Amino acid sequence: MARAVLEPREDREIFVVPLEIKPEHIDENGHVNNVVYVGWLQDVGTAHWNARFDEQTRTKWSWVALRHEIDYFRGIMPGATGIKARTWVGDPQGPRFARYVRIEDESGKVYAQGISEWCLVEASTLRPHRIQAEMLAPFST
Numbered sequence: 001m002a003r004a005v006l007e008p009r010e011d012r013e014i015f016v017v018p019l020e021i022k023p024e025h026i027d028e029n030g031h032v033n034n035v036v037y038v039g040w041l042q043d044v045g046t047a048h049w050n051a052r053f054d055e056q057t058r059t060k061w062s063w064v065a066l067r068h069e070i071d072y073f074r075g076i077m078p079g080a081t082g083i084k085a086r087t088w089v090g091d092p093q094g095p096r097f098a099r100y101v102r103i104e105d106e107s108g109k110v111y112a113q114g115i116s117e118w119c120l121v122e123a124s125t126l127r128p129h130r131i132q133a134e135m136l137a138p139f140s141t
Contacts, residue, residue: 003071006100006113012088013139015048019083019103021076031075037103041068041114044085045099052138061135062123066096070114082106089139092131095120 008014019040027033042065050058076083082105090098096119103112120131 003113005110006102006115008086008088008100009090011141013141015044015051015087017044017047017085017087019085021078021080021083023078026078029075031077034070034072037070037072037112037114038068040085040103041070041101041116044087044101045116045118048087048139060123061129062121062126063118064121064126066117066119068114068116070112072112074111076103076111080105083111089136092136094130095128097131
């Protein structure tokens with residue numbers, strides 16, 4: 001069953017991270033291994049958080065991944081260039097946040113997409129904490 005391509009929400013900031021295809025990313029099937037995509041989902045979400053919040057906030061709060069779901073549309077081959085991840089967030093649900101990621105090339109051709117569910121935790125205790133409105137504002141347009 002084919003999945004629809006995720007479309008960014010108009011009220012959310014789209015954060016873009018260029019992705020480098022390294023030789024160690026390529027598996028025996030000749031394309032980027034699925035485990036690399038999971039790492040990209042985590043790295044892209046972390047980069048977005050780090051870019052929008054100061055060190056004091058990042059020291060107080062942390063995120064724990066609850067789940068990742070990835071749809072693969074086509075393989076990324078060795079030597080591919082211009083690959084990027086575009087990410088945005090959904091609506092907070094208590095301490096949980098859905099983060100959406102599209103991995104595409106310069107022309108917008110989608111290679112994969114993912115949805116990660118993250119839980120906001122107090123860094124010192126790792127206890128979940130409701131996402132406050134002021135944490136959503138930096139991710140909005």
